[in-house]
Amino acid sequence: MNNRQNVMIKGTKNGLSLQLNDTCSYDSLLKELDDKLSDLQGEDIESPLISVRILTGNRFLTAEQQVELKERIRHRKNLVVEEIVSNVVTKEESERIIDEQLITSVATIVRSGQVLEVPGDLLLVGDVNPGGTVRAGGNIFIMGALKGIAHAGFTGDNEAVIVASFMTPSQLRISNCITRPPDHHDQDEHHQMECAYIDDSQQITIDRLQILKHIRPNITRFKGGR
Template sequence: MKKTQNVTIKGTKDGLTLHLNDLCSYEDLKSELKHKLLAHSSVKDVESPIITVKIQLGNRYLTAEQEEEIKDLVRAQRNLVVDEIISNVVTKEAAAKAKLENEIVPVSAIVRSGQVLKVEGDMLLVGDVNPGGTVIANGNIFVMGNLRGIAHAGHSGRRDAVIVASNMVPSQLRIADCLNRAPDHYAKEERHEMECAYIDSSDQIIIDRLQVLKHLRPNITRLQGGF
């Protein structure tokens, strides 16, 4: 009877991928991984370049301590560095965080001067943002009203986030780490059509017609799926 391999090493153009069996015991996995890494390292020349390693866990969950043990086994071998560890298993905490970050939070309010309204996911504000008011979201911001204050989308670093408003006349726009102070004509001129703001290929915040969003951010539509 052929023995099941607990560790499979495959070379790719980006380095090595280690596929770890998710059905064996953790101790058996460590033992075989150490043996195979030693055998693989012994055929390498001392001057071999650094090789990045991706570790595929499948349906196995590792604690933070176990992950460090696996990383140490890889790093102990010459020229190998761990790039990432990938698992199909998601903890309850991670799932709850992802759900929160992807929720659309509806709010009916007027954000007045000095007020700050912040949500974890996408913000759908039915109301106005007055001058001096601030709205912040880790995801996208949709304002069904006048945006005259400050809007900061992608607060956690999402550069694909967008800002949409029925009347886009902001004092300042921010998306992730990009900032755009509105031109003078935006502060004075009422624009009676919905517009959107996004980061373009040159890392600038661009204000454009709403219609461009379906081409620039096709994944913004969420008709399917959910948690």
């Protein structure tokens, strides 16, 4: 006989944690959830709200099932669902995650009025002319001249960087930070590649490429060698 509980409730410093059995039927889960929530419900309906975190393990819940669980818990007066955490993601979500981790390589010139956008990292072999725009959910690496607009980490990634062989942009954006390079920013006669990143003061800074491995050590994904 299987004595495993279908619903385990634990108190945390932030409220309650509900661990749901991911092998039982959904109906069995609901029945035990109702029973245990009834035991929890006190007589004081004026008690403060208690945050609930639902852990579903390897169980996939449809949107309708998630709504049903939230409604049953909300019915207990002082309980409110903060989030539902699952080890399972939809096919669409997994494809989005994969896309955001990919490096898209493009060999072209982004001309005035054109916008080149990718969900992950962008490796552009070519120039971004004045009036042209490149946007990436991750990092931007330009093997050429950046004279237009570059927006890295547009989904909110503050760790994203912008690298260019010739860094003379009309505007730089990383996540929600925006900057225009100072008028005196020119390439040295002995040209070197540069990178732009958000520093500790939450400002975009342009510096020599060599510092990139120190300020963003996780940018390297190569697993072998040294």
